[in-house]
Each structure stands twice: as C-alpha cells, then as structure tokens.
Amino acid sequence: MAWQVPMNSSISSVLAIVLGLGLASGNSAWAQSAAAPGEAGAAYQDMPAIAPIGVRVDRYLPLPNSAAVPPVDPAKGYRLQQLGHGLYMVTDNGYQSMFLVYDKGVVVMDAPPSYSAHLKQAITEVTDRPITHLIYSHAHIDHIGGAADIGGHPIIIAQEETKRLLVRANDPKRPVPTITFKDRYMLKVGGQVLELSYHGVAHEPGNIFIWAPAQKVLMVVDLVFPGWMAWSGFADAQDIPGYFEQVAEIDKLPFKTLVGGHVDRVGTHADVREQLEFMNDVKSATRTALAATAPFVGMAAADKTNAWAVADNYIDRVVVSCVNAVTPKWQPRLAAYDVFIWSQCFAMQQSLRID
Numbered sequence: 001m002a003w004q005v006p007m008n009s010s011i012s013s014v015l016a017i018v019l020g021l022g023l024a025s026g027n028s029a030w031a032q033s034a035a036a037p038g039e040a041g042a043a044y045q046d047m048p049a050i051a052p053i054g055v056r057v058d059r060y061l062p063l064p065n066s067a068a069v070p071p072v073d074p075a076k077g078y079r080l081q082q083l084g085h086g087l088y089m090v091t092d093n094g095y096q097s098m099f100l101v102y103d104k105g106v107v108v109m110d111a112p113p114s115y116s117a118h119l120k121q122a123i124t125e126v127t128d129r130p131i132t133h134l135i136y137s138h139a140h141i142d143h144i145g146g147a148a149d150i151g152g153h154p155i156i157i158a159q160e161e162t163k164r165l166l167v168r169a170n171d172p173k174r175p176v177p178t179i180t181f182k183d184r185y186m187l188k189v190g191g192q193v194l195e196l197s198y199h200g201v202a203h204e205p206g207n208i209f210i211w212a213p214a215q216k217v218l219m220v221v222d223l224v225f226p227g228w229m230a231w232s233g234f235a236d237a238q239d240i241p242g243y244f245e246q247v248a249e250i251d252k253l254p255f256k257t258l259v260g261g262h263v264d265r266v267g268t269h270a271d272v273r274e275q276l277e278f279m280n281d282v283k284s285a286t287r288t289a290l291a292a293t294a295p296f297v298g299m300a301a302a303d304k305t306n307a308w309a310v311a312d313n314y315i316d317r318v319v320v321s322c323v324n325a326v327t328p329k330w331q332p333r334l335a336a337y338d339v340f341i342w343s344q345c346f347a348m349q350q351s352l353r354i355d
C-alpha cells in the first residue's frame with residue numbers, strides 16, 4: 001500500500017491530511033514525518049537536547065571538577081586508600097572493594113575482575129598475612145568475578161540469596177559461599193569486627209550492608225554513586241521502591257565513609273542526600289508527567305488501535321517531560337548526567353505505573 005512507499009515530506013503530509021492522519025487530539029502543530037512504518041519519525045515536541053537511548057553521541061558532557069580524584073598508577077592497576085584501623089579500600093577508580101587486616105590474616109570484601117589480578121599485590125603492600133575470609137557483597141560477576149584470583153581456600157561468607165543465585169550460575173569464577181546468613185552475621189576476627197546485614201531486595205536479592213563499626217565505614221554496593229549519576233535504571237535495581245528505601249536507610253546509619261563499589265571516590269552523607277534528592281526529583285517529575293500527558297497525541301490514526309504503540313508513544317512523551325523537568329537543576333550537579341538521565345526517567349515511569 002502507498003504508506004509503505006518511501007515519499008517526500010510534502011507528499012506524505014498531503015496524504016496524511018487526506019487520510020486524516022497526524023492531526024489527532026487537536027494538536028495542529030504536530031508534524032507528521034515522511035518516515036516509513038517502524039522507522040524514526042519527526043521528533044516529539046519539546047525534545048530535550050540530551051541524546052536519548054540508542055542515539056550516538058559525538059561528545060559527552062565534560063566531567064565536572066568534583067569528579068577529579070587521585071589517579072591510578074597504570075603500572076599497578078589499582079589505588080589503595082586507608083580507611084583506618086586496618087581497613088583499606090582498593091579501587092581502579094571505576095570499581096571499589098575493601099580488605100581488613102587482623103592479627104592472623106586478612107578479610108577481603110569483593111574481588112572485582114577489573115583489578116582482581118592485582119588484589120594480592122595490593123594486600124602485600126600492607127601485610128604478608130594470609131587471606132582467610134572473603135565476603136561477597138552480592139552475586140554480580142562484575143564485583144566478585146575475580147574471587148578465584150585471590151588464591152587459597154578462604155571461608156566465603158554471603159547472604160543466602162546470593163548462594164542461591166551462585167548455585168544457579170554454576171560459575172567457577174564465583175565459588176559458592178561456605179557460610180550463609182539470612183538477616184545478620186557478625187564476623188569477629190582478632191580484635192576486628194564486621195557486621196553484615198540484609199535489608200531486602202533493592203539492587204539484587206542478597207545484596208548486603210557491610211558495617212565496620214570501629215572504622216565507621218559502610219560498604220553497600222551498587223546503590224549510591226558519590227558525585228555521579230547512578231548507573232542506568234537506578235543501577236539496574238530489581239526493585240525500585242526497595243532501592244529508594246535502601247538509599248534512605250543508608251543515610252540513617254552513622255557512617256563516616258561510604259564505599260559504594262563504583263566510581264572514583266568514597267562517599268559521605270552529603271553524597272547520599274544529594275542522590276536521594278535527585279531520585280525524589282525524578283520521581284515527582286515522572287508522577288507529574290504521568291498525570292499530565294495525554295495519550296494518542298501525534299499518532300497516526302491507524303496506530304490508535306495498536307495498544308503497544310499507544311503505550312510506547314505515551315511513555316516516550318512522559319520520559320521527555322521528566323528529562324526536561326530535572327535537567328536544569330541536575331545537569332550541572334552530577335557527573336555523567338547526560339549518559340543515563342533518559343534511563344532513570346524510563347525506569348521511574350515503569351515503576352510508578354506498575355509497582
């Protein structure tokens with residue numbers, strides 16, 4: 001049929017008028033494009049300048065100075081940061097893990113494969129005591145997939161959901177935990193203490209809080225990204241309401257230093273509060289957009305009986321509205337804001353509609 005034949009915009013707009021298309025909901029300003037069915041058409045009204053998902057970007061926004069941190073020595077492949085009383089963070093400025101030294105050995109917390117080949121060397125800078133324990137923050141391979149690289153046969157501790165996921169994964173790079181717990185586990189080694197606790201699903205089932213009381217250090221991975229936009233889709237949160245609750249819960253704990261598992265520096269309460277404020281702004285902008293956005297606007301008449309198409313068009317415009325609402329305040333404040341803002345708004349509308 002004629003609609004499938006490529007045509008120039010003047011022919012298509014005449015045809016659109018003849019067929020009564022592209023004039024839905026009294027939106028006379030809408031321009032029907034010449035695109036073939038299934039291809040990208042004219043932009044939505046008030047389309048943000050920030051490129052949406054799937055569109056190539058020539059140059060991303062420059063990172064603000066707040067993202068500047070000590071560099072990683074390329075010969076070593078990691079940077080070591082003292083957190084006090086025998087506790088250390090290891091990072092390659094993209095991933096973060098920790099280790100704790102006690103009188104007879106070392107407890108390792110996570111082994112990101114991005115630098116796990118150098119993890120033993122990092123520990124040797126501090127002590128020659130053996131690695132006796134390995135704690136998994138959660139099951140994801142990008143945080144524990146270097147477990148085999150640390151060598152030996154440490155006791156592996158994780159929440160029971162993490163064990164379930166690792167049994168299913170059957171991955172030799174991520175050995176199954178030897179000790180599991182449901183709600184809480186206290187590890188006392190020599191004079192050192194680590195309190196592990198489970199607060200339900202947010203990022204992934206089994207993702208735990210690791211609290212070092214003497215050091216006032218809290219490690220919770222993949223929830224808070226100090227100074228940075230969160231990873232896409234609220235860091236791939238499997239439960240977005242749970243994610244919002246856990247970020248708020250983190251702020252209530254009496255830590256001095258937060259190790260979030262990602263980006264180039266540790267966090268503070270100010271970082272957690274800033275991220276919470278951003279998240280709540282995305283939530284309220286999305287809630288407003290869901291209520292204010294009319295369905296069918298700009299759609300071809302034939303598509304109005306296609307329920308998936310109606311939803312896609314509506315959701316797109318809700319997300320456009322969310323991005324426009326939060327950009328003026330947050331683009332200057334979060335590193336890599338442009339990279340994932342579309343993804344946050346998209347994830348938020350999904351959650352608000354169905355959770």
Ligand SMILES: [Zn+2]
Nearest residue numbers: 138140203222
């Ligand atoms: Zn993860």
